[in-house]
Amino acid sequence: MMARQGAALRYAIVGAGMAGILAAIKLRQNGEDFTVFEKADRIGGTWRENRYPGLTCDVPAHAYTYSFEPYPEWQAFYATGGEIQTYFEAVVAKYGIGPAIRFGAEVTALDWNEATAQWTVMLAGGEREAFDVVMPRRACCIIRAFPPCRGSTALPDRPFTRRSGLTTHPSMGPGSG
Numbered sequence: 001m002m003a004r005q006g007a008a009l010r011y012a013i014v015g016a017g018m019a020g021i022l023a024a025i026k027l028r029q030n031g032e033d034f035t036v037f038e039k040a041d042r043i044g045g046t047w048r049e050n051r052y053p054g055l056t057c058d059v060p061a062h063a064y065t066y067s068f069e070p071y072p073e074w075q076a077f078y079a080t081g082g083e084i085q086t087y088f089e090a091v092v093a094k095y096g097i098g099p100a101i102r103f104g105a106e107v108t109a110l111d112w113n114e115a116t117a118q119w120t121v122m123l124a125g126g127e128r129e130a131f132d133v134v135m136p137r138r139a140c141c142i143i144r145a146f147p148p149c150r151g152s153t154a155l156p157d158r159p160f161t162r163r164s165g166l167t168t169h170p171s172m173g174p175g176s177g
């Protein structure tokens, strides 16, 4: 393994959800060179993706907030998903993270190169880019999964079943306020 002597490290962050935004802010404050890869077209992760009516965070709003970025605007003790999304968008704007986020950039694979001591980040479109540090994201919360149900013919692209009425998913609501 041959580390690159003296060169500034390049960081890749996968996902612009709560965790990725925090990592980006901290790297920016340290003057680091980073790129956030976000497969969607907006930041927010869980709070962008899930929008069923009544979606509310079970952690008190003032605790579900970056410690360095308090938010006096919370409307209630427990914030709605829509409010949390608004909060994250305000934080991203305040810290100027937006230009460092590549939207529509889905990371499909990471490949470690022992010779250069770098990761190759591979994107869905076939693009490849080398980074020294990668902060991956599992996105466990926002994969739309429809478990098979007895009597149901639900398919991932078909929110309605033929025989058993409505099949739904938290990301398919009209909006959570």
Ligand SMILES: Cc1cc2nc3c(=O)[nH]c(=O)nc-3n(C[C@H](O)[C@H](O)[C@H](O)COP(=O)(O)OP(=O)(O)OC[C@H]3O[C@@H](n4cnc5c(N)ncnc54)[C@H](O)[C@@H]3O)c2cc1C
Pocket (backbone or CB within 6 Å): 014, 015, 016, 017, 018, 019, 020, 037, 038, 039, 040, 043, 044, 045, 046, 047, 050, 056, 057, 058, 059, 105, 106, 107, 108, 137, 138, 139, 140, 141, 142, 170
């Ligand atoms: C319906 C629901 C309700 C929840 N309620 C609560 C709650 O009440 N209290 C609580 O504490 N937590 C709750 N959570 C958990 C919540 O997800 C976490 O609190 C937090 O939002 C996770 O942030 P994250 O950045 O780690 O991940 P996420 O919010 O999942 O963000 C990940 C981001 O990475 C992107 N991404 C994923 N894979 C790739 C890829 N391969 N390439 C590029 N981009 C990628 C996604 O598009 C997304 O924007 C809830 C989750 C769900 C789904």
